[in-house]
Amino acid sequence: MLIKRPSDIREHEVTDFALYQRRREFLKTLGGFALLGASGLPLVAHGKSAFSTDDEPTPYDDIVNYNNFIELGTGKEAPAENAALLKTSPWSVTVDGECAKPGQFTLEDILKPHPTEERIYRLRCVEGWSMVIPWQGFPLAALLKRFQPTSKAKYVSFETLLDRARMPGQKRNPIGWPYTEGLRMDEAMHPLSFIATGLYGATLPAQSGAPLRLVVPWKYGYKSIKSIVRIRFVEQQPATSWSVEVPDEYGFYANVNPEVDHPRWSQRKERRIGEFLKRETLPFNGYAEQVASLYSGMDLRANF
Amino acid sequence: MQIREPYFTKLFKPAVFLLALVPLVLLGLGVWQDTLGANPIEKLTRSLGEWALRFLLLTLLVSPLRRVTGWTQILRLRRMLGLFAFFYATLHLCSYVVLDQFFDWAEIWRDILKRPFITVGMLTFLLLLPLALTSFKLAMRKLGRNWSRLHKLVYPLTMLAVLHFWWLADSKARTDMPLLYTVLLAILLGERLYQAARK
Secondary structure (H helix, E strand, C coil): CCCCCCCCCCHHHCCCHHHHHCHHHHHHHHHHHHHHHCCCCCCEECCEECCCCCCCCCCHHHHHHCCCCHHHCCCCCHHHHCHHHCCCCCCEEEEEECECCCEEEEHHHHHCCCCCEEEEEEEECCCCEEEEEEEEEEEHHHHHHHCCECCCCCEEEEEECCCCCCCHHHHCCCCCCCCEEEEEHHHHCCCCCEEEEEECCEECCHHHCCCCEEECCCECHHHCCCCEEEEEEECCCCCCHHHHHCCCCCCCCCECCCCCCECCECCCEEEECCCCCCEECCHHHHCHHHHHHHHCCCCCCCCC | CCCCCCHHHHHHHHHHHHHHHHHHHHHHHHHHHCCCCCCHHHHHHHHHHHHHHHHHHHHHHHHHHHHHHCCHHHHHHHHHHHHHHHHHHHHHHHHHHHHHCCCCHHHHHHHHHHCHHHHHHHHHHHHHHHHHHCCCHHHHHHHCHHHHHHHCCHHHHHHHHHHHHHHHCCCCCCCHHHHHHHHHHHHHHHHHHHHHHHC
16 A cells, blocks of 8 residues: 655755755854854854864863863872862852952852853863863853943953862962963953853863863963852953963963964974874964954964 | 892893883883873873983982992993983984874974973983993993093983973973982982092
8 A cells, every 4th residue: 555645844845965064164154243243142053052163072081081270180180080079069159359240159149040052162272282172051251241340340360269178289389379360351251251061961070170160262271260269350460370470481361372382392283182193273273263353453472 | 239140140130121121011001002091192202201211310320329238230230221211212202203293303393492391302312322322342442431431421411301301391380200300310419429529
């Protein structure tokens, strides 16, 4: 017997496969328009942000076992080994400085209003290696706007938890504690700037900066401060940890730049974790199209 | 203390030789079984360099140990230890040139010129080279008194090796190991200064 039934999808409704393969290109274009409009709204398609890269994500085990987080130990593997010490509840975040709504917030208060999305970002460490990391979280701008920064807020600074019991690396002082980082306000409000609370769809592990961390993908990794307990709006450029400790090696801006070498090594290339041959490092870590305009007219060699 | 012949030559020395190969075997296994972590090339390069430095320090330990214990036989291990230092230093350099830079000579040359820790590392290797090349009996005989003068290079080159390690480390965060080797080297060199002052 022949059963005649129309198919669920008719021929003209099926997306051409070649077009389907270019879907991210399309979304990226959309993303570009969104940036032009400076709407700051994330474009989400099937839960994945238009800002995500198509690069192959680094395996989870490599991401969580090769970390620079000296509060949890100085070796690359030490943060994973000491991760259990960093208890993340209770956790609170203090917001102060030049804003209309400062206060002390529980982690839940901080996270609750924000729907999470995935961002697959490249991460380039100043040491010359890189990874591709699927973060979950929300745009930093959405968080900062809640506190209504005033016109005096030209910069925002962040601090990591200071607690010798939970952060055994703080028993010694290779750098001044707590770890402090900062962004110019327009950098912080850029749609690429992100607060991560998850990794590979799971809760962010301690060694990756639980319970919440900054991710600024066009800057060297040390800007992306972990385990944040304080957010402060300030008028002057804040003193940031590495730029204070070793000012000739680490700058405030720390934009990924293959043309500006670190004094002790070249920044032209990077080893993507898991790959044998080094890759060429891209200006602004491949995000130049989105962020280069933030720095127009600036001498990137002087402001490294 | 003395080990009776032929046990020293036939057993003890070969045992030290095999023991000196253990780090290489372990690193080889690590590469083979992929247990060197997320960045195996970095781990391999650094481990090989650290073993080169350890063998340099072991080489420098020989005469103080002889003076303290009176165990003269140990002098017969010194050449082998020194050659192992050269062996691991060569592998360390190869690891950098082949695995890390993959023969990117332009980048390597820039590294040598601009990066102080690479400059010092290369210089260390260049100083080590003539010592390895003149470690054979014929060279010793031909060079005569100049042989021991030449081999005094081991002191500055080991200092340079430690400096190479210092300058590689982050300025402040990861200085434990460079500090440890500095202290060990200071003890080994200090003992020599003490001996010289006593004479």
